[in-house]
Amino acid sequence: MMIDLHPVEKEQVMAFLDGELEPKLAAQVAAHIRGCSECRKLQGDLREVSSQVLNWVVEPAPSKLTQVVDAEAQAVPNGPVPGHGKVRMSIPLWRRVVFSRITWATACLVLCIGIVLKVFAPAHLYAPFQDQSSIATQRESEGISALARVRRAPPPNSAFAWSTGERGGGGNYIGPGSNARPADLPQDLSIGPMIAHTALLKVSVKDVGVAREAVDKIVRQHWGYAASMTMHSEVGAPRTIESEVHIPAEQIDSALTALKALGRVEQEEQGGEEVTAQVIDLDARLKNAREAEIRLQDIMRTRTGKVSDVLEVEKVITDTRESIERMEAERKELRGRVAYSSIKLELHEEYQATLGTGTPVGGKIRNAIVDGFQAAGSGALAVFLWLLNVGPSLLLVALTIFWPARWAWRRHGKGWREWMERGRTPQL
Amino acid sequence: MAAMRRRQPGRTRPPLTMASDEALMLEFQQGSREAFAELFERYRQAVYSFFRRRLRDPARAEELAQETFLAVLRGIHRYEPHATFRSYLYGIAFRRLSSERRRASHSTVPLEVDPPAAGQLDPCDAQWVKRAIEQLDPDHREVLMLREYEGLGYDDIAALLRIPVNTVRSRLFRARMDLKSQLLAQTE
Numbered sequence: 190m191m192i193d194l195h196p197v198e199k200e201q202v203m204a205f206l207d208g209e210l211e212p213k214l215a216a217q218v219a220a221h222i223r224g225c226s227e228c229r230k231l232q233g234d235l236r237e238v239s240s241q242v243l244n245w246v247v248e249p250a251p252s253k254l255t256q257v258v259d260a261e262a263q264a265v266p267n268g269p270v271p272g273h274g275k276v277r278m279s280i281p282l283w284r285r286v287v288f289s290r291i292t293w294a295t296a297c298l299v300l301c302i303g304i305v306l307k308v309f310a311p312a313h314l315y316a317p318f319q320d321q322s323s324i325a326t327q328r329e330s331e332g333i334s335a336l337a338r339v340r341r342a343p344p345p346n347s348a349f350a351w352s353t354g355e356r357g358g359g360g361n362y363i364g365p366g367s368n369a370r371p372a373d374l375p376q377d378l379s380i381g382p383m384i385a386h387t388a389l390l391k392v393s394v395k396d397v398g399v400a401r402e403a404v405d406k407i408v409r410q411h412w413g414y415a416a417s418m419t420m421h422s423e424v425g426a427p428r429t430i431e432s433e434v435h436i437p438a439e440q441i442d443s444a445l446t447a448l449k450a451l452g453r454v455e456q457e458e459q460g461g462e463e464v465t466a467q468v469i470d471l472d473a474r475l476k477n478a479r480e481a482e483i484r485l486q487d488i489m490r491t492r493t494g495k496v497s498d499v500l501e502v503e504k505v506i507t508d509t510r511e512s513i514e515r516m517e518a519e520r521k522e523l524r525g526r527v528a529y530s531s532i533k534l535e536l537h538e539e540y541q542a543t544l545g546t547g548t549p550v551g552g553k554i555r556n557a558i559v560d561g562f563q564a565a566g567s568g569a570l571a572v573f574l575w576l577l578n579v580g581p582s583l584l585l586v587a588l589t590i591f592w593p594a595r596w597a598w599r600r601h602g603k604g605w606r607e608w609m610e611r612g613r614t615p616q617l
Numbered sequence: 618m619a620a621m622r623r624r625q626p627g628r629t630r631p632p633l634t635m636a637s638d639e640a641l642m643l644e645f646q647q648g649s650r651e652a653f654a655e656l657f658e659r660y661r662q663a664v665y666s667f668f669r670r671r672l673r674d675p676a677r678a679e680e681l682a683q684e685t686f687l688a689v690l691r692g693i694h695r696y697e698p699h700a701t702f703r704s705y706l707y708g709i710a711f712r713r714l715s716s717e718r719r720r721a722s723h724s725t726v727p728l729e730v731d732p733p734a735a736g737q738l739d740p741c742d743a744q745w746v747k748r749a750i751e752q753l754d755p756d757h758r759e760v761l762m763l764r765e766y767e768g769l770g771y772d773d774i775a776a777l778l779r780i781p782v783n784t785v786r787s788r789l790f791r792a793r794m795d796l797k798s799q800l801l802a803q804t805e
Contacts, residue, residue, distance in 0.1 A: 244743050
């Protein structure tokens with residue numbers, strides 16, 4: 190590796206000849222040239238090159254050029270330019286800002302950042318900007334959920350208690366609802382909220398058959414009933430039972446305790462839905478519908494009129510009666526949900542592998558191949574859908590960046606390449 | 618230009634031929650057509666030569682020279698004497714030339730010179746100079762021509778081409794060294 194120990198760079202000699210050096214540095218370079226034969230030779234070469242270049246002389250400009258410019262100059266008014274009395278004219282600020290490349294570049298950058306944040310940023314970044322109303326709604330819903338999660342047993346003297354042991358479509362309901370007296374509703378409200386309780390229980394048992402009999406016994410002991418029961422018994426897999434049982438609300442704790450004693454509890458969930466508002470609303474609507482029905486029947490009894498009017502009143506009475514019956518059924522269903530808690534029970538038999546009952550090796554290989562192809566297809570589809578989802582945004586970003594990048598590369602690209610090639614910037 | 622050179626009566630001014638380019642532009646902003654006439658006389662041939670050396674078609678070079686001066690006329694209210702009038706004028710001319718080149722082709726067009734004549738050329742001949750310059754790198758060539766023919770300083774060239782001054786100096790040095798090599802090869 191050769192190190193140039195020459196005190197003056199060649200380009201400095203050239204700049205000296207061109208008169209582009211500061212006076213102090215020019216004096217130093219001139220002194221050096223006087224004592225350096227190499228630089229004197231370079232000086233002579235540069236002068237000769239400049240001399241040779243000047244041999245390229247262009248023919249005189251055509252006279253037509255003068256005529257055209259002269260004619261245009263005559264059109265200029267012979268006085269100060271209107272609106273520009275000052276010597277220094279300035280472009281309006283708004284034009285400088287609007288047409289500034291920096292402005293456009295900044296706008297493009299902000300647009301890109303916005304798109305990228307919108308498409309790729311995690312949702313928690315937007316949390317501080319959420320609408321206050323949505324936050325309030327969220328908190329409200331969270332509050333309701335929390336309220337529903339807190340399961341409250343009806344008070345012992347609940348007016349909404351069912352007569353135990355007579356559950357069914359015609360269960361005897363004891364309470365103000367049975368008499369359909371909406372006037373009593375304020376008294377109902379004093380007893381507390383009406384909660385429809387639910388529970389999910391997954392239990393691992395040793396023997397499903399024994400556990401099933403135990404479940405039936407527990408349901409009977411607690412005056413409940415089984416709404417559904419499904420048993421799965423597949424080859425090579427443990428037997429399972431999926432059941433939904435309904436237990437009177439006041440006995441759900443003891444029933445759950447008994448069910449959990451069947452085996453090892455794998456999962457337990459309890460929840461509740463408050464239906465107080467629905468019941469009150471339903472009772473109010475039912476009261477209005479019944480009063481309307483009574484008024485219509487009075488009209489039918491006391492008034493006379495055209496046949497068409499009578500038929501019209503009868504039709505309205507029929508519709509009102511249908512509405513009343515529908516609301517009564519709905520109210521009964523709601524009160525049933527409150528009185529009887531729903532328990533979804535899943536019983537899994539502890540698996541014990543047996544010889545000769547598994548899937549053959551060929552079948553396993555086939556299943557693995559099929560699963561592999563399905564996974565590959567699903568993955569390709571997921572990638573395709575992802576591209577469809579973010580592709581337009583990426584394309585917009587690319588189009589937005591392309592023109593500023595192209596402008597910057599055209600303006601500075603060659604200078605950057607030269608600077609990289611030289612490895613350093615010469616300093617005078 | 619005779620009409621433009623009529624002096625306004627009742628006003629005594631120093632001879633316009635002794636005024637600087639920038640002073641003439643300011644005079645022209647105040648409405649002096651004579652100032653513009655003087656500027657035109659100073660740069661008519663230079664601007665025409667600027668285009669003529671870079672374009673093959675003399676008619677097109679003349680048109681672009683016209684457009685350059687007309688742009689000065691029409692943009693007189695925007696002129697601000699921040700830099701020399703020379704760099705201002707050649708800035709307009711260079712933008713016209715760039716537009717012309719973009720219109721003709723979307724890439725850098727090589728220097729348009731006449732086809733080289735057969736046989737040996739004399740280095741003192743303009744044809745040899747054309748051929749030698751034509752063989753330079755386009756970027757180096759532009760810097761060399763702006764310096765040698767238009768007489769622009771390093772700073773003006775840097776501002777015109779929008780490149781650093783050091784890049785101007787290095788390109789100019791390389792262009793001159795390349796020309797020297799060609800000159801030596803021709804004479805040996």
